[in-house]
Amino acid sequence: MEPRSYSLIITISKRIDSLVSVLGVLKNHDAVITHLESRPSRTPTDEDNEIDYFIQFSVLSDFSPDTFVAILQEFVVSASLVSGSEPSSCLSDSTPWFPRSIADVAQCCTTLFKYGSELTPDHPGYGDKEYQVRRKEIAVIAKRYQYGRPIPRMEYTAKEIETCFVCLKCRGKIFSSQVKLYPTHACKEYNKHFPSLFSECGYREDNIPQLEDVSRYLKAKTDWQLWPVIGWISARDFLNSLAFRVFPTTQYIRHHSKPFYTPEPDICHELIGHAPLFCDSAFAQFSQEIGLASLAISDEWIDNLASLYWFTVEFGLVNEGGSPKAYGAGLLSGNEELQYCITDCPERRLLDIGEIIVTKYPETGLQPLYFVASSLEDMRDQMSAFSKSIPRPFCVIYDHINQKVEVQTAVV
Ligand SMILES: [Fe+2]
Structure with missing residues (x-):
């Protein structure tokens, strides 16, 4: 034998x-x-x-x-x-390229899909030469970033800090008014971890935290890390990065003319909306499950997982004692929608991944529909089971010691 x-x-x-x-x-x-x-x-x-x-x-x-x-x-x-x-x-010429190790994620994070330093007319910063020069300076940092090296530190201007945290219109504090909503509107996991980012990572009303500090903190908590990107990367590249517990993160600030609106993720959204939940082990595992499920699948299934990501990581609610609470980053980083999402106005349905992946949604404006998980642990377990039903000619398993994926015909 x-x-x-x-x-x-x-x-x-x-x-x-x-x-x-x-x-x-x-x-x-x-x-x-x-x-x-x-x-x-x-x-x-x-x-x-x-x-x-x-x-x-x-x-x-x-x-x-x-x-x-x-x-x-x-x-x-x-x-x-x-x-x-x-x-x-199990691998053929028609199999889409996918990262096999964390070093390969560099290819995902440097291929720009939209925006970056060159803006289109739909962007509030289009035509603002000073803003575009600044975007190019920030983009250089992401372009030069190499895996394994510290993320270079940014010096943000007073205007950028103000745009991030202060409403230019009413002079009211966006950040502090947002923080006041969390005890009643955010999920318990967010409220558990958010305060630690103040003491450990420089979250303050007068300071934009450094990606390197937040990344190091997340790495120690749940093995997630941030990877600076110059703009929007494709859904496939973004989801593939999640497989390695890498979260592609922008570093620039939205345009000061519209502090309440950005057509793209910016650092305020990333650090206030996304970073705290990556400290939670069930959410961290759920996010990685989406990433692993996205490796080498068809474009149609990438779209399905992008919908799943939208209705969960961006706009998800979770049930706490009969009340919906927000865990989605799009809600936690947006004052108006955080208040709106738990009112009687929008429709809310129980989380059903099979239903979510075929549900359409508006990319701008308040969402008409939210899906409510019974718990983050249940959501993680649902995703783990669901990923086995996604058509793929092979299985992948994550070797988290060596930070690479093993490709096999069968997993026991
Ligand atoms: Fe986001």
Whole structure:
């Protein structure tokens, strides 16, 4: 019999006897370990008492993966087993390119889809030479960014800080009025993590936080990181980046003539709307599940996942004791819609991923329809199950120790 090779990714307790038990299961199957790595676990919980192991081993071909995993379940928090080496038949010339390791995400984050420093007539900053020169200066930082290096620091002008946080029309404080809504309108996970960004990352009314500081904080919390981009990247590139726990992030500020409106994401939206939820392990896992599901799928399915992203990560609500609360970044970074979304005006339906992916939505203005998750954990679990139904000629599994995806014909 020819030996077969397997890759096993497990999360276990730091207790020595957990590792001994796993090694005992391998020994009982006459496995030969060919590679073993470990690191402190950052997923799926916030607990600091677990370790991830990546183990490659070979066994004789009568080995039963199902039985092996069933025995392992007694000793591990989670386990993923993939078989053998990558099957060459599952990738063809028609398979869309997709990043295989986190370094490949550079290709996703540098291919501009829209805006950037060259603005179109529908943008409030179109025709403002000073604003466009500034956008080019900020774009240079994103263009020069290299994975593994710190994100260069930005010095924001007083005008940019004011645009971000102060309403030029009424001189009222946008940021502070937004913060006042969170206890009653934002989900409990947002309210749990948002204060820590003040103490750890420089969130203040008179300061625009640095991407590097926020990225480092998220990395320590849930292994997510920010990657500066010069403008809109395509839906495929954006979603593919999420597979590696990378969030492509803009650094520029909306145009000062319309502080309440931006046709594109800007740093205010990214840091106030998105960043706090990435501290939550269930939301972090849900976001990565969308990313993993997006690798190498058809353009039609990319559109479906873009809808899912819109109705959840951007405009999602979650039920808390019978009341809807916001977790979507588009809501949390917009004062008017944050107040509107929990009133009786819009329609609200229970989260159903199968329904969401075929539901149309307006890209501007208040949303007429929101989907309400029963919990962020339930949403994560629904996505994990749903992703298995997406047509793709192979499976992918994320090796979070080496930050790369394994492509296999079957996942146990
Ligand atoms: Fe967003």
